[in-house]
Amino acid sequence: MTTPHFSGVAVTVDVVVLTIRDDELQVLLVERGIEPFRGMLALPGGFILPDEDAEPAARRELVEETALDGEGLYLEQLRTFATPHRDPRGRVITVAYLAIAPDLPVPAGGTDAHAARWQPVSSLLSGAVALAFDHLEIVEHAVDRARSKLEYTTLATAFCPAVFTMTELRRVYEVVWGVSIDARNFHRKVTNADDFLEPTGERRVLETGRPAALYRRGAARSLFPPMLRAAFPPVPAADPRS
Amino acid sequence: MTTPHFSGVAVTVDVVVLTIRDDELQVLLVERGIEPFRGMLALPGGFILPDEDAEPAARRELVEETALDGEGLYLEQLRTFATPHRDPRGRVITVAYLAIAPDLPVPAGGTDAHAARWQPVSSLLSGAVALAFDHLEIVEHAVDRARSKLEYTTLATAFCPAVFTMTELRRVYEVVWGVSIDARNFHRKVTNADDFLEPTGERRVLETGRPAALYRRGAARSLFPPMLRAAFPPVPAADPRS
DNA sequence: TCAAAAGTGTTTAACTTACACCCATGT
DNA sequence: ACATGGGTGTAAGTTAAACACTTTTGA
Incomplete structure (x- = not known):
């Protein structure tokens, strides 16, 4: 008790990167090249270096394993998982991070990047795709956190590129929550909430329809009044016709 | 990268126990008996055992160091602090926990319990009382978390004993937020919010005034509609007269 | 009968919702 | 002209804030 127990414990970081692709919430995974769980999908992550803080370690692992740069990437600590036998190799404690990215095309192709790929969150929650270690539990926590923080914070803008339209922002809420939201209200x-959005003055011309005003993230980090999930109707099931 | 780095890192837990005493938010501290920071105040905590999960470790340290039993104690993980030189003895990473207790008289007297004592949070934030390590930063995070969670969860009941009055519950919000709240609204x-409170049917007779109805915690963990801090006026400065 | 604290009812203002309607562009 | 998506106005409904008032106790 008088001296630290430097007794066979290892500390890792794991990162849950969420984005919206193809109108779905997706998470960035890598294929494991080594045992244990060789060939399975897992969260990007790895060991903290001896003189490194946890958040820089998370950013470093992200670059090394997925070639996803921290450029404009939202990153926050999620929680720490320390269940004794969560890693068969021994006592490994992991500090999990939640990251949110706009729909950047990750070099999922032939580069190194341990075969990084986007995977729909729904395919993990349904059990259709299995994850190594306790990474499914970590993803569930991350998704819960993201869904909550959309309510009281301006986190939704982290899913959007630097400049975006009102509809893109609204789609973030609709996809992450699985609800439908009246575009006009x-x-x-959001334009009434102080410093949520900053108009650029520019407009974007789409294939069809009236050009949409473009916005940048404002300075506000908390959102008042909050956007309450409970106020919106769940999205109707996809129409099997057409 | 293929084998865990079991390289000289130690993992501890530290617990921020908050309560309301004497109409003030207070935190439970222990006096350090050993170097470093011998004689200074610090959060209760200690090393995780080789085969122990983090949350049980937090409960165990609380019992060992402060004789505060986990009986009815709210406990949740706060976050992990891993700044490289936060402990002068070497690489020590700590998983911080937030606990909330009703106003239990802790055996702060002659027992072992490393001289555990309650300390007003305001005396720490003002710098009047110093803490060992980065424990001030941890307390600040804990207080922020508690203040936030009062808004969207039923956490306030964790500050109250098993059976409590409406006024006791309201004082929790007023003290933790530093606001004043209309008792009638x-x-x-809170009586309209589903499953927040469960009436016992009993009443408590005070020294003066109409007896107050007694309540127990209800089953709800989230609070809808939320209680928004921004809606309440800050408490007026204490009146120097009288 | 008074003081003090608990609890109810009512008015008024603020906000939300639903939706009719208008705007700006490409084809 | 018309289809398509962007954006504004407005009336009805709902919620919250302020506070007068009643209830129940001890002294």
Whole structure:
């Protein structure tokens, strides 16, 4: 008790990177090249270096394993998982991070990057795709956290590129929560919230329809009044016709 | 990269126990008996055992160091602090926990319990009382978390004993947020929220005034609609007269 | 009968919701 | 002209804030 127990414990970081692709919430995974769980999908992550803080370690592992740069990437600590036998190799404690990225095309192709790929979150929660270690539990925590923080913070903008339209922002809420939101009331609500959005003055011309105003993230980090999930109807099931 | 780095890192837990005493938010501290920071105040905590999960370790250290039993104690993981030189003895990473207790008289007297004592949070934030290691930063995070969670969860009941009055519950919000709340609207709001409170049917007779109805915690963990801090006026400065 | 604290009812203002309607562009 | 998506106005409904008032106790 008088001296630290430097007794056979290792500390890792694991990162849950969420994004929206193809109108779905997706998470960035890597294929494990070594035992244990060789060939299975896992969260990007690795050991903290002897003189490194946890957050820089998370950013470093992300670059090394997925070639996803921290450029404009939102990153926050999620929680630490320390269940005794969560890693068959021994006592390994992991500090999990939640990251949120705009829909950047990750070099999922032939580069190194341990075969990094985007995977729909729904395919993990349904059990259709299995994850190594306790990484499914970590993803569940990350998704819960993201869903909560959309309510009281301006986190939704982290899913958008530096400049985005009102509809892109609204789709973030709709996809992450699985709800449908009235575009007109949404517009009023977010433009009324102080410093949530900053108009660029520019407009984006789409294939069809009236050009949409473009916005940047504002300075606010908390959102008042909050956007409450419970106020929106769940999205209707996809129509099997057409 | 193929084998865990079991390289000289130690993992501890530290616990921020908050309570309300004398109409003030207070935190449970112990006096350090050994170097480093001998004689200074610190959070209760210690090393995780080789085959122990983090949360049981937090409960165990609390019992060992402060004789505060986990009986009815709310406990949740706060976050992990891994700044390289936060402990002068070497690489020590700590998993911090937030606990909330009703106003239990802790055996702060002659027992072992490393001279555990309650300390007003304000005396720490003002710098009047110093803490060992980075424990001030940990307390700040804990207080922020508690203040936030009062808004969207039923956490406030964790500050109250098993059976409590409406006024005791309201004082939790007022003290933790430093606001003043209309007793009548508060009453209506919390009794309307589903499963926040469960009436016992009993009443408590005070020294003066009409007896207050007694309540128990209900089953709900989230609070809807939320109780928003921003909606309440800050408490006026104490009146120097009288 | 008074003081003090608990609890109810009512008015008024603020906010949300739903939706009719208008705007700006490409084809 | 019309289809498509962007954006504004507004009326109805809902919620919350302020506070007068009643209830129940001890002194």
